[in-house]
Amino acid sequence: MESFGTRLHRAVTERGPLCVGIDPHPGLLARWGLPDDVDGLDRFARTVVGALADRVAVVKPQSAFFERFGARGVGILESTIRQLRDCGALVLLDVKRGDIGSTVAAYASAYLDPSGPLHVDAITASPYLGVGSLAPMFELAATHGGGVFVLALTSNPEGAAVQRARTADGRTVAQTVIDEISQLNRGAEPIGSFGLVVGATIGDTGHDLSKVNGPLLAPGLGAQGATAADLRTVFGSSLSSVLPSYSREVLNAGPDEAALRAAVDRVLADCRDVLAD
Ligand SMILES: O=c1ccn([C@@H]2O[C@H](COP(=O)(O)O)[C@@H](O)[C@H]2O)c(=O)[nH]1
Numbered sequence: 001m002e003s004f005g006t007r008l009h010r011a012v013t014e015r016g017p018l019c020v021g022i023d024p025h026p027g028l029l030a031r032w033g034l035p036d037d038v039d040g041l042d043r044f045a046r047t048v049v050g051a052l053a054d055r056v057a058v059v060k061p062q063s064a065f066f067e068r069f070g071a072r073g074v075g076i077l078e079s080t081i082r083q084l085r086d087c088g089a090l091v092l093l094d095v096k097r098g099d100i101g102s103t104v105a106a107y108a109s110a111y112l113d114p115s116g117p118l119h120v121d122a123i124t125a126s127p128y129l130g131v132g133s134l135a136p137m138f139e140l141a142a143t144h145g146g147g148v149f150v151l152a153l154t155s156n157p158e159g160a161a162v163q164r165a166r167t168a169d170g171r172t173v174a175q176t177v178i179d180e181i182s183q184l185n186r187g188a189e190p191i192g193s194f195g196l197v198v199g200a201t202i203g204d205t206g207h208d209l210s211k212v213n214g215p216l217l218a219p220g221l222g223a224q225g226a227t228a229a230d231l232r233t234v235f236g237s238s239l240s241s242v243l244p245s246y247s248r249e250v251l252n253a254g255p256d257e258a259a260l261r262a263a264v265d266r267v268l269a270d271c272r273d274v275l276a277d
Pocket residue numbers: 021023062094153154155156197198199219220221222223224245246247248249
């Protein structure tokens with residue numbers, strides 16, 4: 001069985017270094033002329049799948065926008081995941097889960113066990129109950145070729161107070177997360193299956209990403225103000241591991257499928273220019 005790192009490396013080589021989010025904000029549904037209900041959600045998600053799933057390496061549904069419609073919204077998430085995977089896109093579900101270890105095991109089986117209805121290629125996880133509490137996720141991901149992206153330095157301004165606080169040994173909280181994930185990826189080729197989330201908005205924070213040997217998901221581009229050029233400042237010598245992530249910047253171009261594809265071509269070209277440096 002291939003690891004998530006191997007599958008991600010191939011997808012990025014074939015389709016380019018890009019993750020596009022499916023974030024059906026109420027405002028976007030309105031902009032697309034869709035009702036703010038389950039039918040609107042379904043049509044939104046199907047349009048994104050039809051336009052992008054056969055060309056973007058990673059698609060990242062934001063679970064919150066599906067969950068807000070209850071069981072029927074989660075049902076649409078389930079069918080969206082299936083459609084995306086059928087078109088060859090890797091699915092990274094943005095759920096930011098984290099809890100005590102025994103509960104994390106249940107989250108892991110919900111998303112990373114291939115027999116589950118919400119099985120995806122990778123999920124996002126929150127480390128604030130301790131990176132060690134996420135061990136059941138790491139173990140199930142490794143068993144089934146899945147991936148986990150752990151929050152390290154998030155794109156929102158409020159994150160810094162927690163993430164850049166100093167621990168007893170002088171490292172920041174974020175650096176301890178970075179170091180623990182680096183350990184998990186040690187020796188993996190071509191790249192490890194355990195990623196970090198590092199916002200493109202954060203500037204040069206002086207964190208050491210050089211030993212991560214795993215993918216660095218970079219949200220915050222476009223709608224949150226960061227540009228592809230900012231990736232240079234944030235990631236420095238680790239640029240080759242960056243997976244830029246855009247949601248509204250691309251989705252604002254819809255619902256026309258050709259316009260969505262043109263938006264993807266534009267942001268991908270911007271990112272390639274920077275990541276090729
Ligand atoms: O640090 C983080 C972690 C996750 N996100 C998520 O990414 C998208 C960003 O959407 P945009 O429309 O491109 O701003 C969204 O789903 C966030 O929950 C993040 O922004 N920052």
